[in-house]
Amino acid sequence: MVRGERIIAISAAVREHVLRHYPWVDDSRISVIHRGVDPEIFPFGYVPDAQWLDEWNARHPDLRKKYVLTLPARLTRWKGQEDFIAIVAALRQRGVPVHGLLVGGAHPRKRHYEMELRAQIEARGLGGAVTLLGHRNDLREIMAVSSVVLSLSRDPEAFGRVSLEALSLGRPVVAYAHGGVGEQLAEILPEGGIAVGDQNKVVERLLTWYGTPPQVPASHSFTLERMLTATLGVYRDAALARRRG
Secondary structure: OOOOOOEEEOOHHHHHHHHHHOOOOOHHHEEEOOOOEOOOOOOOOOOOOHHHHHHHHHHOHHHHHOEEEEEEOOOOHHHOHHHHHHHHHHHHHOOOOEEEEEEOOOOHHHHHHHHHHHHHHHHOOOOOOEEEEEOOOOHHHHHHOOOEEEEOOOOOOOOOHHHHHHHHHOOOEEEEOOHHHHHHHHHHOHHHEEOOOOHHHHHHHHHHHHHOOOOOOOOOOOEHHHHHHHHHHHHHHHHHHHHHO
């Protein structure tokens, strides 16, 4: 991580991690270049094609009338699925017609955790209110038809690409505001950032958004083009410094 003449950190959180754990590294060697998304692949206001929508609606007919919350993450304990289930339960108790989608598969060694989640869903009486979709290749489409996308990782993500993809599509995101995801929200949708583990605040924010959905900006700086240009700039500067040296 720290042996290169130049170090590219994909978020300010990664830069801070390097400086904290490798204090001998000169911070002038580190360039923060956030990862970026391609707006042609994740266009603002994207609507899935008619065939996908027909198949989705046929498989999930009740979702058209629901406040659909989606948590895209592999099934592992620190990714926040248990918080998500608790949040869905709290919203239903407040009278919100919510349905939660857990999108992500489980490693064969994590099957026991999937069974724990299913047991929690049943114990809370959410059998018809939370769906485990498993691994999907159409996450873009699922996020596009969701009311809100959530990121509830208890440990900070180095960057958190999925939350940025959702924001790029124009979908609101509520997330625990740390790591790279916190940096995205600070620029694009600050009101979506919640202190880590504060489920009550997540519920309050979603209740507010249920009545008055937030406006997600149509553009932001976290683009693929900017990332590539900045990365090439680091290599160019390193090459020039080598020639001069």
